[in-house]
Amino acid sequence: MSKMLQTTTSAFNKFICLYLPAYDPPALANWYKEHFNSPGTREYGVFWEKANEEGATCNFMTDEYIPGKPYEMFAVRFETDCIEALYERLSNAGVPLEPMHSDHEGITFVFTDPQGNKFQVRQQPETKTQALRDGVPALIRASALFFPASDPEATRKWYSELLGLVLNASGWPMTRNGEEICFYRSLIPGQTTNFHKNVVMGDRPSTLYSIINVAVDDLGEMHKQMLEQGQKVEGISDRGGCGRQFQLYDPDGNMLDIWETQTMIGKDFKLDSGAYNWKQQYKIAGEDIDTFLARVTKSDLYHRRIVIPGYNVLQKLDPEGLESLLETLHQFSLEHPQHPFEFIKRDWSPIDAIEPTAMEHVADNREIFIPHTERAEGVIKIYGRPRFKDSPNWKDRIVLMIPFFVFDIDTFFTKALEGRHEMFRQVKIINDDASVLWYLRKIDPDAVRELKLAMEQFNQEYPEHAIELIE
Incomplete structure (x- = not known):
């Protein structure tokens, strides 16, 4: 066995969210909303991703769950506090159900959704029974994952000895939050819980997805150690305010999406520095600094990386406010050594001169200083891509950006069709000297015209997903 990941407690903090296959995501999300009061759980979201096959599921075949009998195994166990009322509701609605089962660990049942996914x-026993309540998700959170394995015992050792996950009384590796990761022998060699999402990414027709997003403390160190141990990992992706992540594969090929909190600082330049103090101008993770620090002391999420986009701009425009902010955070770390902060200072190149390197820095590296108020409004902006300025295809020459995410126009339309977020219903063009599109009208009017025509055509073909273009 390879060297164990250096940790004094379980290397995995907790489950953060689930990504599950759906051939028709809006329809399946509505089905869960109808039967479970929400497409997600009370503690975090469940993202129903567009699968590239109509019957794609995260189920797998095993003969260990029911010893000696082939069984199509579920991949996730959810917790609830209204199990009998929920079972009755699903039964009355004709949802495929397996019989209720009761033992020392509680009451369970298994259902199958319209996609074919099975979940427990x-x-x-210690959970107080509640009634089904309108507006309250029936599912609280996921408490266990079930992965197919060719050799369950060897896989268990990989999680416990290499990753450093603590085993619970039942012998399953677990997160610090108590979620279990369980393994059963697969009857189909090579079967995993991964699924392919039906998206277009350059020349790739689809992208492989993990069903789980797991939080860790020091993503960079974990990634380094996994590489040193010869494990199969993807590169680290910086998703701005969404955090950093990389994909890790267990010995059987099940993908784990490893994630680390990355907290962004934003300054609201709309507040005049003379009339407001620095605490009113700066936001951390969308909160004022006092609220953020109070939450950090109580949170089970690890806010270690504090990212300051546009550091050079802030040094120039507000050196005193920036110094006060950093000093406050530094003092907090000294007083709370269990919550140390690492400051990531990222310079931002102004784009008012349309410098190719600066524009490419924004469009390709996904780093841009966006005032907090604009993030809250969900502004979608359009940027040029100077690296492709000579391309005959106008789609190569522009990208659309929401805070910390960049899309080509086709991917943007795909997101709009999924209808999962209101942000994809509106594109706001700010027609002033700060707007990149204002410059694009000068340097690439053809691309701007084609973009507007494409949006008009999209709206004609899909009026139920119409995009409002605000100029």
């Missing part, structure tokens, strides 16, 4: 629901 459990209510633990």
Whole structure:
């Protein structure tokens, strides 16, 4: 066995969210909203991703769950506090159900959704029974994952001895939050819980997805150690305010999306520095600094990386406010050594001169200083890509950006069709000297014209997903 990941507790903090296959994401999300009061759980979201096959599921075949009998195994167990009322509701609605089962661990049942995904629901003995309540998700959180394995015992050792996950009383590796990761022998060699998402990414027709997003403390160190141990990992992706992540594969090919909190600082330049103090101008993770620090002391998420986009701009425009902010955070770390901060200072190149390197820095590296108020409004902006300025295809020459995410026009339309977020219903063009599109009208009017025509055509073909273009 390879060297163990250096950690004094379980290397995995907690489950953050689930990504599950759906051939028709809006329809499946609505089905869960109808039957479970929400497409997600009370503690975090469940993202129903567009699968490239109509019957794609995260189920797998095993003969260990029911010893000696082939069984199509579920991949996720959800917790609830209204299991009998939920079972009755699903039964009355004709949802495929397996019989309720009761033992020392609680009451459970298994259901199958319209996609064909099977999931287990459990209510633990100590959980106080509640009624089904309108507007309250019936599912609380995922408490266990179930992965197919060719050799379950060897896989268990990989998680416990290499990753450093602590084993619970049942012998399953677990997160610090108590979620279990379980393994059963697969009857189909090479079967995993991964699925392909039906998207267009350059020349790739689809992209492989993990069903789980797991939080860790020091993503960079973990990634380094996995590489040193010869494990199969993807590169680290910096997703701005969404955090950093990389994909890790267990010995059987099940993908784990490893994630680390990355907290962004934003300054609201709309507040005049003379009339407002620095605490009113700066936001951390969308909160004022006092609220943020109070939450950090109580949170089970690890806010270690504090990213300051546009550091050079802030040094020039507000050196005193920036110094006060950093000093406050530094003092907090001294007083709370269990919550140390690492400051990531990222310079931002102004784009008012349309410098190719600066524009490419924004469009390709996804780094841009966006005032907090604009992030809150969900502004979608359009940027030029000077590296492709000579391309005959106008789609190569522009990208659309929401905070910390960049899309080509086709991917943007795909997101709009999924209808999962209102942000993809509106494109706001700010027609002033700060707007990149204002410059694009000068340097690439053809691309701007084609973009507007494409949006008009999209709206004609899909009126139920119409995009409002605000100029």
